[in-house]
Every structure is written in C-alpha cells, then in structure tokens.
Amino acid sequence: MTRVLVVDDEPQLVRALEINLKARHHEVDSAPDGTRALLAAAARRPDVVLLDLGLPDMDGIEVIRRLRGWSRVPILVVSARHSSDEKVEALDAGADDYITKPFSMDELLARLRACSRRTWAAKGTASEEVVVETEEFTIDLLAKKAERRGQEIRLTPTEWHLLEVLIRNRGRLVTQRGLLQEVWGAGYSSQTNYLRVYMAQLRRKLEPDPSHPRYLVTTPGMGYRFDT
DSSP, X not given: OOEEEEEOSOHHHHHHHHHHHHHTXXXXXXXXXXXXXXXXXXXXXXXXXXXXXXXXXXXXXXXHHHHHTTOOOOXXXXXXXXXXXXXXXXXXXTOSEEEESSOOHHHHXXXXXXXXHHHHHHHHHHHTOOEEEOSSEEEETTTTEEEETTEEEOOOHHHXXXXXXXXXXXXXXXXXXHHHHHHTOGGGTTOHHHHHHHHHHHHHHHOSSTTSOSSXXXXXXXXXXXXX
C-alpha cells in the first residue's frame, strides 16, 4: 500500500484528495504548511509527496530543498503557478513532476503512479543495475562501454557524463539547467547550445532514427529524459 503525504493549505482540496486516494487503497497523511510537512515526512516516511508551492510558512521550493537534503521520496508538485520558469525552478530543486491547478483527478492519479514507478526503476539502476540494455544498444556504466547491434560505439568523456546523468534519472525529466550544471559546471547554466550539440551527437550514435528519438527524449523548453 502506498503512503501519500498531501501538503496543501486548502482544506477542501485536501479532503477531496484524501477521499480519492483512500478509495484507491492509499494511506494518506496531510500537512497544511511546510514545517509540519517536513516533520510528517521524517516521522511517517511517505512513498510519495503531493506538494503545493504556496504554503503559509515557507515556499514549497524550500520544502523540496529540505526534503532533498535527506530523502529521495518522489515529489509531485500540485500548484497554481504555471510559468515555465517556476516549473523549472521546482524541478531543479528536486521535484519529480509538476501539475498545475485546476487538474483532473485522473491525471493526478496517473502522474502519481508514474512517479512511483520511476522511483523504483531509479533505485534499481542506482543500486545494482550498471548495464542498461535496449533493443538498439547496450550501455555498461561501470566499464564505460557502449555497443550498438554488437558494434562498439566510442563516446567522449562529456558524452558519457551526460548519458550517465540521464540514465541515473531514468524516466524523469532532467532540466536543461540541471544537466548543464552537472556536466559542465555552475558557470554554464545558460549555455543550452552545449546540450543541443551533445544530445545530437548521442542520438546519432545511439538512436535508430535520430530525428525521432525514442530513448533520448526532449521536453521542449524544459529538459531531457532517458526512456526505455
């Protein structure tokens, strides 16, 4: 049974989420502000956090940052803020997904399920799976070896670093800023042309159809994702 922590200061919305989640056999805890959310997360260890950003005592971005200091629990932001910059800020802080209010309950539940699946996949990749196999290519992260249809593919150190970050976050959107800071450093957070060049190179080497990528997927204006 999945334990969900709902963090929102709108009692009616919290009640609606509790009813719908419990009807689908989830355990539900709730918190009306960031302070109590952090205490509940530490005490109850939720499997997923549904987090509003407009909290009365602290911004939801700060809650994400504090949670990420000690937990990898999936965080699905549920917020009325809808600009791309605000979404990117939340994702850069460590959120796994973002849905804007108002939303359909079916979409929220689908995203919640996706967050849970991606987290289990990421745990497996991070802890034990160092070899990633697809229909098109095989990546051995430990040996730094890539093969496509039995032929070894040579990747540069930068290509390896970029690919490894995406694989370690399999199924999750990694923002452009996050990738640039991780691979090139903090001073390169606006150099999106670097990503375009290196992603194009990786796609040419690994994708069956680089113009229609299946594995190295772009979310326009936001970032990239590794799918299998």
